[in-house]
Amino acid sequence: MRVASSTLYQQGLASMNLQQSSLLHIQQQLGTGRKVLTPSDDPVAATRALTISQASAVNGQYATSRAQANVALGAEENTLSTVTTVTQNIQTLLVQAGNGTLSDVDRASLATALQGQYDQLLGLANADDGNGQFLFGGTNSGSAPFVQGGGNVQYVGNTEQQQFQVDVSRQMAAGSNGREVFQSVQGSAGYVLKGNSANTGTATYGQVSTTDPSNPLYGTALTLTFDDSSGKMQYTIKDPSGTAVGGTPLDYNDPGQISAAGVTFTVKGTPKNGDTISIEPANQAGTDMFANLKSVIDALNKPTTTDADTANLSNTIATSIRQFSNSLDNVLTVRASVGSRMQELDALDTIGTNRGLSYSETLSSVQDLDYASAITEYYQRQTALQGAQQSFMQIQGMNLFKYL
Template identity: 70%
Template sequence: MRVATSTLYHQGLASMNNQQSSLLHVQQQLGTGRRVLNPSDDPVAATRALGVSQAGAVNSQYTTSRKQANTSLGLEENTLQTVTTTIQNIQTLLVNAGNGTLSDNDRASLATTLQGQYDQLLGLGNADDGNGNYLFAGLQSSTAPFAKNAAGGAVYQGDMGHQLLQVDVSRQMEAGNNGAEVFMSVTGNAGYVLKGNAANTGTGTYSAISVTDPSNPLYGHSLTLTFQTDVGTGNMQYSIMDNTTGAAVGAPTDYADGAAINVAGVSFSVKGTPANGDIMTAQPAQQAGADVFANLKAVISALKAPINAGTNQAAANANLQNVIATGIRQFGNSLDNVLTVRSSVGSRMQELDALDTIGENRALSNSQTLSNLQDLDYAAAITEYYQRQTALQGAQQSFMQIQGMNLFKYL
């Protein structure tokens, strides 16, 4: 079989090119530290590496979301800590306001101090993250959640939504709480709140109300206690109306100063001398007004009103004491609510810490898997490099010998 000289040249050149290409490929592997430079090097490994890289990118995004959620929750916790202190200061001032020896000027001074606490609470309700995003506005983060109306009261302008962040594969987390949850809500177990009536002319004052039987069928109903004089005996009596059903609860009962009144699973007492037609209400805390701003405003207004000496001074004092007692109960409920929200914030931050640990382990696992799929075995690569280098040198020397096989050299 005759082999053309051109064929020998082409085959020799092709052999050298192949060996040089293989040597260059190994050099690139050594330079990059990666075994798989092109999908064709190892299609299975390249496919798996792409999937692992995508999983790592998603895991990195979860990490970023957790950092953002942790920052937002940390800012909320710091703000709620100040809210807690402010409410405790208000409670102390309300207890001081109940001192019967205070003068009108003393009460006006307390009202001024409470107004300062009111403004501070309003400022805390409008706290932001430093970038113009309000913490308690719900989804309306660019709008201040609380604004004053014409009467000086606070109006909530945010919404009831929550900013949700995807912090893990199957976990979305609320990155904050809206203002209604913090400043206009009470816990589900807040119980009842007693209220008097500004039009009452007697000296009846009520005690704290306690829950005695939450399984009572009437528990949770709004009740009205009305005092009236029995036309037959002349004794003061009280009757109770269930405002939820519109039906009377039991028969009228003779009033006894300081005696316990047990109804609808709750118990309280009334002291003093109620007048005919005086009214008191017992409402579930959710219905009795959970707005801290409105509740504080009511107490401030009551303290600002002077109590003039006269026939109605005792009644005015009694009404003021009832307003203060209601305020103390309402702010106790508000404090419990804020503490509950803070507990929720703390639980979420603790969960984020746990998810961070899981995310770090997942990132480490992905990194290890990618290393196994892509990273170069340097010992094997260096051995192959020398092998390719030797093969290239052999191909070159072989080509040189073939090049020398020419009959014209013997002419």
């Protein structure tokens, strides 16, 4: 059989090209550190590597979301810490205002101090994160959530919360809206007593305490009304429908301990016919910190000229002390929630880091190069290429013209 010279050349060239291609492939593997350079190298491994890379990228995005949520919660915690201090300062001033030896001038000075706390509290309610995003506006974070108008403060944000996807199946609120911080109380806050500014007697009340939360009327708003039409001072407690609680009127003694709907409080002084005291659940007795503080500031700025004025002022201060005690409990509860979420983020960060390491190890096992094997193969391919080249040179020398 005769073999054409062109065939020998083609076979030699094909062999060298094949060995050169194999050597180039292993060189690329050594240069990149990857054993799978194209999907055709190992379709199964390439698919697994793509899946793992996508999962790792998503895990990284969760980590970014957690970092953003942590920054937002940290800013809120810092602000709430100051809100706590301001609320405690207000409580201290209210206790001072309850001193019966103060003059109108002294009370006006305390009103001025409380006004300063009011302004500071409003500034904190409109605090931002340093980037122009207000902390307590809900999802409407582009504008101040609390605005003043007509002497009152109104909340113009919304009650929604900004949510961050911090893990596969966990969305987390990265903030609190202003209403739940500055205009709410906890469900366990109990009752608040409120006097009537139209009262003409000198009856004052102390703090209310819960004695029987299982009482059927517990949580119902009640009204205590004094009446001396029978020739002696008596009182009746009625529910919102006007039905008397306990039936017939009860005699009033100074001081007198009054119990109704599972709560007890003390009243002392001399009430007048028609004077009333409201007994309201905390969530119905004024939960707005700004409105409550403005009410007591106005009362302190008003001179007292009669014993009835003094009694009404004392009742206003007692009510404010209870309201701000409830507000402080609410702020502390929100702070606890923020701290709990930050703690959860730390735990999720640990889980995410471990998950990321697992992804990296799995991806490495799928696509990373075994350098020892690759170097060995490199030298094998290099030797094979040299052999192909030498063989081609030998075949090229097989020519009859050489023997002429």
